[in-house]
Amino acid sequence: MDTVTLTRPDDWHLHLRDDEALKAVVGHTAAQMGRAIIMPNLTPPVTTTAQALEYRQRILNALPVGSTFEPLMVLYLTDTTPPEEIERAAQSGIVNAVKLYPAGATTNSDSGVTDLAHCDATIEMMAKVGMPLLVHGEVTHAEIDIFDREAVFIETVLKPLLDRHPALKVVCEHITTQQAAEFVAQAPDNVAATITAHHLLFNRNKMLVGGIRPHYYCLPILKREQHRQALLKAATSGSHKFFLGTDSAPHSQGAKESSCGCAGAYTAPAAIELYATAFDEMDALDKLEAFASLNGPRFYGLLPNPDTITLERREWTLPESYPYAQGEKIIPLLAGEALSWAVSS
Numbered sequence: 001m002d003t004v005t006l007t008r009p010d011d012w013h014l015h016l017r018d019d020e021a022l023k024a025v026v027g028h029t030a031a032q033m034g035r036a037i038i039m040p041n042l043t044p045p046v047t048t049t050a051q052a053l054e055y056r057q058r059i060l061n062a063l064p065v066g067s068t069f070e071p072l073m074v075l076y077l078t079d080t081t082p083p084e085e086i087e088r089a090a091q092s093g094i095v096n097a098v099k100l101y102p103a104g105a106t107t108n109s110d111s112g113v114t115d116l117a118h119c120d121a122t123i124e125m126m127a128k129v130g131m132p133l134l135v136h137g138e139v140t141h142a143e144i145d146i147f148d149r150e151a152v153f154i155e156t157v158l159k160p161l162l163d164r165h166p167a168l169k170v171v172c173e174h175i176t177t178q179q180a181a182e183f184v185a186q187a188p189d190n191v192a193a194t195i196t197a198h199h200l201l202f203n204r205n206k207m208l209v210g211g212i213r214p215h216y217y218c219l220p221i222l223k224r225e226q227h228r229q230a231l232l233k234a235a236t237s238g239s240h241k242f243f244l245g246t247d248s249a250p251h252s253q254g255a256k257e258s259s260c261g262c263a264g265a266y267t268a269p270a271a272i273e274l275y276a277t278a279f280d281e282m283d284a285l286d287k288l289e290a291f292a293s294l295n296g297p298r299f300y301g302l303l304p305n306p307d308t309i310t311l312e313r314r315e316w317t318l319p320e321s322y323p324y325a326q327g328e329k330i331i332p333l334l335a336g337e338a339l340s341w342a343v344s345s
């Protein structure tokens with residue numbers, strides 16, 4: 001297959017940041033995705049429907065002229081989010097989900113949840129009104145090895161949560177392990193997962209062999225090959241439960257190339273091309289449309305996008321960098337490297 005035409009994809013997990021950074025990055029996603037679930041981990045985080053409405057408007061204002069890209073907004077769950085905020089969010093028509101960051105798990109998660117027991121009434125309300133909970137699934141205890149944090153989270157947090165709230169819609173965001181892929185595959189239909197392009201394409205050797213490559217450092221961290229194979233199998237299985245979520249997470253070049261570099265890979269400029277490369281590796285390009293364009297809207301109760309995009313097998317080279325906020329640069333994943341799939345229309 002040398003060309004693939006798909007219903008226009010959506011990105012079900014995206015960081016756009018705010019202000020100048022937002023203006024620098026939003027066009028990359030809007031050029032290929034119809035919609036995106038916008039992560040709320042700003043400083044301060046987006047914790048109320050009123051803040052989500054304002055942030056949505058700033059995103060719309062930052063879009064290129066004529067763009068029809070639609071931001072889908074998410075609230076950041078805290079220990080003190082009241083159940084009434086969930087009702088307001090559900091009634092607003094612009095909030096599509098609520099995000100659980102275990103406190104300290106990742107970038108801008110300091111205001112996240114310290115103990116889910118504090119959130120029980122709020123989560124009960126989410127189950128009642130059908131509001132999905134999007135989960136950064138890693139435990140944060142210092143004694144748990146960073147490569148085990150996702151698997152431990154499933155056993156110690158996620159399974160008990162679903163036992164308490166069996167009807168809750170849950171998206172396990174950016175899954176990275178065989179344990180997560182298998183858990184989601186066998187769970188009931190109210191449990192789904194997003195998978196990033198970088199976790200489908202790379203294992204931890206890419207980040208650590210022959211030098212430490214900070215642009216491959218993201219959370220959850222890249223895992224060993226066995227896990228990448230499990231993710232590829234899940235994404236190309238034809239199951240409705242797995243869908244595209246880039247987790248494109250912009251940080252300036254300076255913040256990444258540092259003695260203590262930030263977590264996050266910037267994949268938005270070539271997102272669908274990277275996924276096509278991964279699906280091609282599995283000889284499964286015929287499964288890409290369901291994963292990229294159909295399974296996400298189905299889970300969120302939305303219609304697929306009305307138009308299409310076409311990919312072609314053609315070599316092109318990703319730019320070395322793009323302009324970012326404060327005169328800095330942002331380095332996309334695979335900067336300066338050749339890709340074998342391109343968007344043709």
Ligand SMILES: NC(=O)N[C@@H](CC(=O)O)C(=O)O
Nearest residue numbers: 015106107218219249263264
């Ligand atoms: N994925 C990352 O490594 N970073 C994300 C946060 C997140 O999604 O966990 C970010 O906001 O930079």
Ligand SMILES: [Zn+2]
Nearest residue numbers: 106136219220
């Ligand atoms: Zn995360």
Ligand SMILES: [Zn+2]
Nearest residue numbers: 015039247249
């Ligand atoms: Zn993320």
